[in-house]
Amino acid sequence: MSLLAISDLHINHPENRKHVDGLRPDSDGDWLLVAGDVADLVEDVEWALRLLRDRFATVVWAPGNHELWTVPADPVQARGVERYELLVGLCRELGVHTPEDPYPVWTGEDGRAAAIAPLFLLYDYTFRPDGTATQEEALAQAHRANVVCTDEHLLHPDPYPGREAWCRARLELTESRLAAVPADLQTVLVNHYPLVREPTRVLRYPEFALWCGTEHTADWHIRHRARAMVYGHLHIPRTTWHDGVPFHEVSVGYPREWRPRGKGPAQPTTVLR
Numbered sequence: 001m002s003l004l005a006i007s008d009l010h011i012n013h014p015e016n017r018k019h020v021d022g023l024r025p026d027s028d029g030d031w032l033l034v035a036g037d038v039a040d041l042v043e044d045v046e047w048a049l050r051l052l053r054d055r056f057a058t059v060v061w062a063p064g065n066h067e068l069w070t071v072p073a074d075p076v077q078a079r080g081v082e083r084y085e086l087l088v089g090l091c092r093e094l095g096v097h098t099p100e101d102p103y104p105v106w107t108g109e110d111g112r113a114a115a116i117a118p119l120f121l122l123y124d125y126t127f128r129p130d131g132t133a134t135q136e137e138a139l140a141q142a143h144r145a146n147v148v149c150t151d152e153h154l155l156h157p158d159p160y161p162g163r164e165a166w167c168r169a170r171l172e173l174t175e176s177r178l179a180a181v182p183a184d185l186q187t188v189l190v191n192h193y194p195l196v197r198e199p200t201r202v203l204r205y206p207e208f209a210l211w212c213g214t215e216h217t218a219d220w221h222i223r224h225r226a227r228a229m230v231y232g233h234l235h236i237p238r239t240t241w242h243d244g245v246p247f248h249e250v251s252v253g254y255p256r257e258w259r260p261r262g263k264g265p266a267q268p269t270t271v272l273r
Helices: 014-021 042-055 080-094 135-144 163-179 198-202 206-211 255-261
Strands: 003-006 031-034 058-061 105-107 113-118 186-190 226-231 238-242 245-249 269-272
Touching (some): 014 042, 031 042, 031 113, 042 080, 058 113, 135 206, 198 238, 226 269
Parallel strands (some): 003 031, 031 058, 113 186, 186 226, 226 245
Antiparallel strands (some): 003 269, 105 113, 238 245
16 A cells, blocks of 8 residues: 655646546555645535545545635635634544544554654744845735735634734644654654745745745654655645655646646655555
């Protein structure tokens, strides 16, 4: 069996929805890690996760920013923490693992076990462009460049005063949970955003890195014994290595991004066997 990963399905695009509808495991024992941005609407998130849970032995979900958007077209108008908790409840009804559940343990063909840790951390504007010392300066530069994430309008932090405050709370909660993983057990860390800043260096618009993670997780792959790290969000599928740990960017992305590659939308990436 294989531990597979995919993200940024964005099934509001018909071509992506068709792609997801065609996803199948290679064996009955395959697990699938879904690193966020399934869809913008709750009903679409439910459709996709239900379909995948019916096909794969285990499905693990970490939220992206799009699931947390409150868009006018969605009948579900919950915001912030309320929306996240609603999605967690939906996943539990479907039998999909979330960041709020005990970490499932995956055992490979070699008998080595790893705790699969889906994370929900958000970002805190610390991935700042060179030359900007403060969050205010970095955001001002992004606005001047007209590179501003839609999160600023649709991802509400209620009841927190801002997304960075929500991020701080999530960091504290998540770090305590990861510290409780037995010391003899390695991990696979699954987050919508990369845990280190380096993957964002290739962004066409460096200002967008503000909405791509937090410097506070820069050593988590070391401290929490990661065998691999899985993320999405950047829509640049590839594998890079940091301190000997593979970081897999596993996004499908938008049709306008994957069509020019000439290979069709991305298939799930094999993380471990």
